Amino acid sequence: MHTDLLPELTTAYPVSDDHVAAYRATGHVRLTQVASAAEAAAYRAPVAAAVERLSTETRPLAERDSYGMAFLQVMNLWRHDPAVERFVKASRFADVAARLLGVPRVRLYHDQALFKEPGGGYTPWHQDAMYWPLDGSRCLTMWMPLVDITPDHGGLAFASRSHVDGPLSDIGISDASEEHFDHLLDERGLVIDEPVAMRAGDASFHSGWTVHKALGNTADRMREVMTVIWFADGLPVLEPANTSQANDLASWLPGLAPGDLAASPANPVIPAPSVPS
Numbered sequence: 001m002h003t004d005l006l007p008e009l010t011t012a013y014p015v016s017d018d019h020v021a022a023y024r025a026t027g028h029v030r031l032t033q034v035a036s037a038a039e040a041a042a043y044r045a046p047v048a049a050a051v052e053r054l055s056t057e058t059r060p061l062a063e064r065d066s067y068g069m070a071f072l073q074v075m076n077l078w079r080h081d082p083a084v085e086r087f088v089k090a091s092r093f094a095d096v097a098a099r100l101l102g103v104p105r106v107r108l109y110h111d112q113a114l115f116k117e118p119g120g121g122y123t124p125w126h127q128d129a130m131y132w133p134l135d136g137s138r139c140l141t142m143w144m145p146l147v148d149i150t151p152d153h154g155g156l157a158f159a160s161r162s163h164v165d166g167p168l169s170d171i172g173i174s175d176a177s178e179e180h181f182d183h184l185l186d187e188r189g190l191v192i193d194e195p196v197a198m199r200a201g202d203a204s205f206h207s208g209w210t211v212h213k214a215l216g217n218t219a220d221r222m223r224e225v226m227t228v229i230w231f232a233d234g235l236p237v238l239e240p241a242n243t244s245q246a247n248d249l250a251s252w253l254p255g256l257a258p259g260d261l262a263a264s265p266a267n268p269v270i271p272a273p274s275v276p277s
Contacts, residue, residue, distance in 0.1 A: 003082050006046075007039040009090035012273040015099045023100045027163030027210035028193065033201050034096065034144065040201035044146040046083035047226055051113045054080060072115040076252070079266070084111070088228050093203075094270030097140055097230040100205055106230035107267040109139065110252045116154040116223040122216045123154070125181030126173045127162075128229070129208030133238045133245040133253070134262060136166065136208030139231040144203040146224045153223040154214045155195025156204060159185050162211035170242050181211055233269055235262045 013034055023029040035043075054074045078088035088111045098106045109132070116123075129136025143156055159181070162168070168184060171177040185192070195215055198204075206212055217223050239258040240246040249256065253264050 003086050006042050006083060006086055007035075009035065009039065009087065009092045010273050011092060013092050013096050015096055020100055020102070023205060023207075026158070026160040026193070028158040028160070028204060028206040028212070029100070030196065030198070030202065030204045031096070033199070034093065034142075034203040035201035037200050040144070040146050043083070043087045043226075044200070044224060046081060047077065047087065047113060047146060048115075048224060050074070050077045050081040050084050051115055072113070072117065074113045076110045076266075077113055078108075078111050087226065089268065089270055091271050091273040093142055093228060094230055095273045096205065097142065098232075100140060101138060101232055103138075103232040103234075105233040105269050105272075107233050107263065107269050109134070109229040109231050109267065111229070112227045114143075114223075114225045114227055116214070116217040116225070118217055118220050118222065120154065120217040120223075122178075123214035124173050124175060124178035125159070125185075125211055125213045126171075126177050127168060127209050127211055128206075130167060130170060130172070130242070131244045131248050132208060133240045133249045133258070134208075134231050134235055135238065137163070138235055139208035139229065140205050141208070142203050142205050142228045142230075144226050144228075145198050145200055146226055147200050147221075148198070149223055149225075150197045150219065151195035151215055152217070153219045153221075154217040155198070156212055156214050157195050158193040158204075158206060159190045159211040160193050162190055163207040163209040166209050167241075168209075168211065172244060178213070181213075185211065230270070231262065231267075233263075236260065237262050
């Protein structure tokens with residue numbers, strides 16, 4: 001597919017003060033039609049094709065652990081496919097991220113396709129920034145379904161206000177992290193924002209420290225979700241606090257060391273979107 005036939009995604013999305021306030025208070029916000037249904041449909045085919053081409057998972061669901069059952073995960077598709085690159089580097093999406101964070105510009109950390117198969121298991125409670133050698137409060141993730149979904153397809157739940165205390169565990173995504181956060185969230189009395197139906201092109205944005213999970217896919221078709229992670233331009237690389245962060249430093253901030261500016265060639269600044277005249 002010629003990338004110049006795909007939607008540009010360069011016009012600004014109307015982020016309101018209420019959206020920003022909700023994100024900062026709860027650590028997450030859901031926005032409608034960040035991409036239109038037509039725009040999401042246009043990018044669905046190249047993203048799905050890239051997932052099929054690049055996924056290395058060949059085991060049947062029954063032979064996988066909880067992490068493996070949670071989704072087909074393919075990262076940094078933008079480095080392998082120009083159509084997906086156009087989506088991942090869209091100025092509209094990055095501008096929403098910058099406005100929610102309250103910064104002038106963001107840099108790309110990496111993307112992930114998270115396709116949950118029919119019969120796929122739940123994604124246990126976790127904090128994304130446990131994996132990142134960056135200030136998680138200055139990072140966020142966009143989670144966008146490319147098809148219409150209901151909670152039964154594997155919708156995302158958030159523990160509201162769980163982002164305020166930073167790291168709450170160094171346990172990777174697993175049954176152990178589910179048990180840890182079940183206990184912690186109950187102990188703290190945090191409100192769970194349950195999954196909702198979402199149209200293709202709707203998106204949620206959550207802080208690096210927001211505790212979240214996804215339901216299993218009990219529906220009869222694939223949950224096709226694309227995620228993009230950004231961080232505020234100007235962040236330093238932090239000393240890795242665990243093995244996962246050391247691996248992420250090598251993978252997504254290549255050539256950098258703790259104390260360096262997080263600005264490798266793999267982390268481009270995303271320009272501001274155009275403003276309709």
